Amino acid sequence: MTLEHRDGEQGEVPERSGRFLEKSGYWYYQTREGVDIGPFDSRRDAEVGVGEFIDFICASAPEAAKIIERYRAA
Template sequence: MSQNREGEQGNVPHRSGRFVEKSGYWYYQTREGVDIGPFDSRADAEVGVGEFIDFICASAPEAAKIIERYRAA
């Protein structure tokens, strides 16, 4: 059963896995729908997503807007 994240209210939204394997390489997906990778292993992708989240949290709000431009259509 899913629970709201800290600060969320209302119904819990659908959440999917963040990691995908394509042609033997691993990628993580951002909320904006961008696949980031390739990584040689899922463990490497997990490290990568942590670094990405740290970067976004430390960046100016405009950084997320730039990433949004690369959203998968």
Template structure:
């Protein structure tokens, strides 16, 4: 396995972020939270893209509140 663009050092363990449970799809965040349900894997993939976009655009105060909510 190779490093991704911009990564240095040992290649981290990677796993699929998507999983199905009871016929519904979810994705897991780096923070260890499961988000869903979605009707199918493509919808979950879109949800993940939306989540990443939100995380990249959110203000630090909003992110702080989100991290606190995900941890509880």
């Protein structure tokens, strides 16, 4: 798999990982900030959820991303 820059990225291309994960029979998606969002009953539900999350962030004021940043995994 070739790693490519995303729009707006500069410098070395960071390592990418999958956005969806399963824990204890439930599905979650992970934000760029490292926050696991869920649980969802199926991967499909998590896929719908991440789409809704992205739509929400895109429509929100820039401060919304700053709030999510507070929950970054340590």
